[in-house]
Amino acid sequence: MGLKKLFKKVIKTAVKVAPLALAAGAVVMTAGAALGVTAAAGGWGGAITNLVARIGAKGILGSVLTGALTNAGYGAAIGAAGAALTGNSVSKGALMGAATGAVTGGITGGFRTPAPATGSVGVNLPNNAAPQMDAPGLELSRAGGAGVTPVSAQAPNGGFMNSAGNFLNSNSGVMIGTAVGNALSGIGAGIGAKAEADEVTKREEDRRAAVAANYALPAGGGMLTPASMAALEAARPQPEQRFSQNFSKPGYKWDPASNQIVYA
Amino acid sequence: MAGMLSETMVARLKSAGDTGGVDPNETIFAEPDQGGEGEAATPEEQQKYEQFIDGALKVIYNDKTKKKILDTLAGSEPVEALGGVAAMVASRVTAAAVKAGDRIDPAIVLAALEEIIPDLAEFAQESGARKFTQEEIDGAFIRAVDQYRETETRNGNVDPQEFAADFEEMMRADQAGRLGEVAPALGNPANGVSAPGFDGQMSALAGRPQPGAYE
Numbered sequence: 001m002g003l004k005k006l007f008k009k010v011i012k013t014a015v016k017v018a019p020l021a022l023a024a025g026a027v028v029m030t031a032g033a034a035l036g037v038t039a040a041a042g043g044w045g046g047a048i049t050n051l052v053a054r055i056g057a058k059g060i061l062g063s064v065l066t067g068a069l070t071n072a073g074y075g076a077a078i079g080a081a082g083a084a085l086t087g088n089s090v091s092k093g094a095l096m097g098a099a100t101g102a103v104t105g106g107i108t109g110g111f112r113t114p115a116p117a118t119g120s121v122g123v124n125l126p127n128n129a130a131p132q133m134d135a136p137g138l139e140l141s142r143a144g145g146a147g148v149t150p151v152s153a154q155a156p157n158g159g160f161m162n163s164a165g166n167f168l169n170s171n172s173g174v175m176i177g178t179a180v181g182n183a184l185s186g187i188g189a190g191i192g193a194k195a196e197a198d199e200v201t202k203r204e205e206d207r208r209a210a211v212a213a214n215y216a217l218p219a220g221g222g223m224l225t226p227a228s229m230a231a232l233e234a235a236r237p238q239p240e241q242r243f244s245q246n247f248s249k250p251g252y253k254w255d256p257a258s259n260q261i262v263y264a
Numbered sequence: 265m266a267g268m269l270s271e272t273m274v275a276r277l278k279s280a281g282d283t284g285g286v287d288p289n290e291t292i293f294a295e296p297d298q299g300g301e302g303e304a305a306t307p308e309e310q311q312k313y314e315q316f317i318d319g320a321l322k323v324i325y326n327d328k329t330k331k332k333i334l335d336t337l338a339g340s341e342p343v344e345a346l347g348g349v350a351a352m353v354a355s356r357v358t359a360a361a362v363k364a365g366d367r368i369d370p371a372i373v374l375a376a377l378e379e380i381i382p383d384l385a386e387f388a389q390e391s392g393a394r395k396f397t398q399e400e401i402d403g404a405f406i407r408a409v410d411q412y413r414e415t416e417t418r419n420g421n422v423d424p425q426e427f428a429a430d431f432e433e434m435m436r437a438d439q440a441g442r443l444g445e446v447a448p449a450l451g452n453p454a455n456g457v458s459a460p461g462f463d464g465q466m467s468a469l470a471g472r473p474q475p476g477a478y479e
Contacts (some may be wrong), residue, residue, distance in 0.1 A: 005371045006304045008283060010317045013382040021402035022378060025409040027434070032413050033424045034431035049436070059438040071399070072407035073343040 024068035031065055044069050289431035292404045301333045309372065316368065316376045319357040324384065337384065346388075347407030352411050358421055370413075370422060377408050 017025075031037070035047045044065070052062040069075075257260045305313060324333060337345050354377060358368045381404050385396040396404070416422040437446045 005303055005309060005369075005375060007305045007310055007313045007372075007375045009379060010314055011321075011379045012385045013379070015382045015385055015396075015398065015401060017378050017381060017405045018398065019400045021405050022374075025377075025406045026374060028406055029374065029409050029413050030427045030431050030434065032410055033417060033427035035423060036417075036424055038414060038417075055435055055439050058441055060443060061434060061438040064443075068406045069410070071343075071403040072347065073341070073403060074407075074411065086280050196344075248387075 021068070022069070024064060024071075027061070027064055028068050028072075031061070044074060309369070312366075312369070313372050313375060315355055316361070316372050317379060319360060320353045320376060320380050321383075323353050323356050324387070326381075330387075334388060334391050334393045337388040341401040342394065342396055343407055345394075346381060346384060346396060346400065346404035347411060350377055350384060350404065350408040351411035351415065353380060354408065355415050355419075356423075358412075358416060360420055361418070362419075367420065372428075373412060374409060377405060377412070381405050381408060387460075 031051070032044075032046070035051070037044055037047045048062050048065055051065070052059065055061060250264060252261050252263055254260075255264070285301060333349055336349055340347070340348070353375050358373070363366050381401060385401050385404075386393045388396065413422055417424060434443065434446055437443050
């Protein structure tokens with residue numbers, strides 16, 4: 001089946017998806033579907049490893065997929081397979097950041113966050129938020145306001161879709177409260193750490209003051225000044241005072257006359 | 265068909281308080297796809313495509329949902345947020361269509377995501393929620409495609425068997441060093457994709473200092 005069909009554009013936007021990303025998206029769709037990649041089965045990492053093993057060293061498909069998926073924030077999910085491939089400078093432009101993503105683990109992705117067994121998908125839209133289409137064959141009617149069935153609400157593993165749904169569910173206030181609570185406790189920890197650091201600084205300053213006092217000159221300056229330096233120079237023994245000038249002191253010597261060592 | 269979108273789009277532009285110099289009653293529709301590879305959509309496919317986009321816009325700009333969508337776009341990691349919201353919107357429209365007895369061609373979804381994601385990004389920016397970079401928009405597209413594929417495979421709306429033959433052909437072409445023939449954008453050096461191995465290594469070495477550079 002061909003994924004690329006030419007449609008007349010409908011929405012006018014200033015920004016666009018880069019052509020390379022469009023092509024990469026089609027490859028990801030095709031490969032993902034054909035390989036049956038799922039989060040539960042180890043995700044893309046294993047799939048790419050197997051793919052490279054099948055294609056061999058000449059192929060670039062694995063590199064393209066690795067670059068695309070890393071750009072999509074799946075760096076961690078690709079794992080070692082991606083790390084091996086991104087060394088080949090897969091791409092530029094739209095797929096930039098592939099190597100960085102692989103090294104750093106990329107952006108937190110749905111594949112890295114096991115989803116709960118049940119949950120809603122994406123934004124928890126109210127029933128009447130479903131699109132209403134009036135064209136034949138695509139009419140989106142709801143009987144008795146039952147609403148459109150939430151997509152994959154019973155999905156066994158939903159990756160981001162479920163986690164986003166949880167975030168956006170009615171308990172988002174709790175999430176926000178938790179976030180704020182964490183922020184506050186973080187600030188509290190910061191304050192405590194600063195107080196401890198101040199105490200350490202004070203102890204260090206006291207210790208330095210005590211040492212300075214111990215080694216201070218009688219004048220009490222504590223620091224070496226020109227005057228105190230001159231005083232030290234004047235008091236210091238000179239070489240002639242420190243070393244004897246008498247070099248004929250008795251001792252064991254070699255006596256050439258007797259060819260013996262003698263004490264003289 | 266273009267006219268069926270005007271109400272939603274105009275509402276969006278007005279609610280954003282900035283039409284960006286565009287007359288919302290005239291020029292925002294039916295921009296033709298400029299070239300590219302692939303076969304032209306039939307009138308029926310084009311109609312379904314526009315219905316899909318219309319449904320997506322109604323999900324996004326519904327008074328009861330757009331704030332949650334904006335909160336998500338602003339509050340989460342950018343690629344995950346933008347890609348996740350776009351995939352959710354596409355899945356929601358797909359579910360509605362399936363419930364109405366229709367089937368959505370994945371090619372329609374890919375083309376629709378190509379439009380929905382930039383629109384979501386601009387909506388977020390106009391609303392002051394977040395400004396997405398080009399790289400984030402590109403990453404979000406790939407992510408949305410993958411998430412949609414996985415979700416809708418589970419829901420039975422994407423048939424893996426339909427992709428198997430294409431993928432086998434893709435692999436054969438890649439093994440033969442002619443991936444560009446089946447996916448021209450990926451085989452075009454101008455797009456920054458080149459074969460690894462010796463050529464790639466030599467490219468990587470291109471920036472090294474040449475003999476005499478330090479003399």
